[in-house]
Amino acid sequence: MKKLTKVSLITLLTVLFISIFSIVVFAEGAGDPTGIRAGAVDQITSQIVGSPTQDEIITQIAKNKLAVNYVWVLMTGMLIFFFQCGFAMVETGFCRSKNALHTMAMNFMVFIVGAIGYFLVGFAIQFGGVGGWASLGSGVATLNHEVAIAGWGIFGTKGFALASGGTYDVGVYALFFFQMVFMDTTCTIPTGSMAERVKFSVFVVNSFFVSMIFYPLFGNWMWGGGWLSQMGVKLGLGHGAVDFAGSAVVHSMGGMMALAGAIVIGPRIGKFRKDGTAVAFPGHDIPMAIIGTIILFFCWFAFNAGSTTNATDLRLAVVATNTMIAGAVGGFTSMMYMWVRYGKPDPSMMCNGALAGLVAITAPCAFVNGISSFIIGVISGILVCISVRVVEDKFKIDDPVGAISVHCVNGVWGVIAVGLFADGTYGDGLNGVKDGVIGLFYGGGFSQLIAQLICVAVLIVWGFGLSYGFYKLLDKTMGLRVSAKAEIEGLDIPEMGMLAYPDFALVPESVETSTYVKEGK
């Protein structure tokens, strides 16, 4: 044995020595280990390789500029798709294990259904009249028909199935790719407030509704050239309603829908006692929820910074950093609030706090500085903690994951924050208005703030009002809620036909830890 080992060792060392020797001796002249010779004139696309004309050089530069935008838009779009994983994990972590599969399946399903609705109809409604997208090239100008009333845009009509009206174009496809994942976030938010008692089939219908009508109409008014964005040019109200990455379009719309849905569907069985006090239903896997929050935080950098849709717009560095600050501060504030008030740093509220900060900064992220982001984050961290208790204790609305407090309350706060904290350094030309977006605290007066408040009013009337009506209709026709028996048993078997955790012996209903309500330590 020892002799064999000795022989093998010597052989190994010899082979090693020969390899090293060959690498050193025979290495000259082959590769380019520092890249110093790469990127010479032969890289410029030209008729005669190595001798480009001036036009060819200009074309190459233009193409490169566009190319880096495409990479930026598509890569950030891919990261924003991963939001689905984040939301799925947050919501499932906050639910009880008997509903885990149902909750997770819903969160994946909304994407696959939403993609269909948005592809066939929604995108055209939202962007069919946007008229162009400078950072993605000239082809997006094919999206050029907006239905308007007295000059105020309502919805677009080009680009159904990404084909109608000659819209088969790389820029259109890139824009669709990017915008779809934003829409999908709105689809997934209401699943949180209605979890543990809503029918799976309801959310199939809901996702078609959101992707085809609910989201794209408001999205057109804010981002597609529609009337909310025109208030600056037509009424002198700042730059019109401004929402950089979607506190209004995505989060408030989703949050309003979550609120309406939770109201119509009612609380989970056993959530409120006869005297109206709330009972705690602890989530079955808070570590999963924390992982989900980290994923969302990570993808939020793409969500906000990607919204420049332009890689040469270096403001994206400010956007990403503001996002980081607000999210971190929001999480910290919530953590400290819970620690001081209730004695321990509740990790579920720490998650909600970070998400609240992220939601709130989503509208102002491009228009404010780091210090404003900090302040916005602090306020959102406090708002979410108060809101969770107010929604439950005062309004008797059961929201298993805090979707209303995170997305609705802080989405609206984010919209308002633009009108307060925008410092005028960015946004020249946005919505056709000169100079940067500027808010009350930086000498911009009330005009931007008023535009933002009008946006909030529309969110309430249209966002809440329409979803409330939609859910009432759905409740009358197909019924929103599963049967009481299914709800108590757990939705996994009745709705999905299988358990999330078939190997584990589930704790029977009768052994659930007893609870009673009293606020405080």
Added chain:
Amino acid sequence: MMSDTFSKIDIITSPSKFEELKEALNAIGISGMTVSNVLGCGVQKGHKENYRGLSIDINLLPKLKIEIIVCDVPVDLVVEAAKKVLHTGKMGDGKIFIYDVKNIIRISNGAEGRDSLRYDE
């Protein structure tokens, strides 16, 4: 042949001393047991925690239930061994329950009674 008496001993205690207990039982000749995670309450009261601002009474505490069947090994020996490992004098040490068992069958070869507990064949 002397009539066999079998006893079942349930030990319900806090999970923290399980390894020690297992070793103590092995030392007196017991190698087979069934262990389950359970929730329980008794004299030991629970405490309050907060979940998102709502106060919860944690009444059911996590415990370990160890089930042992003995025949040759005297019950008193098992009880003494368990008490030695688990005793702290405070609430939460747990309880031991002793039952009579009518019969034991080993499924793999059909052995019954005392033979089904023997492992040295």
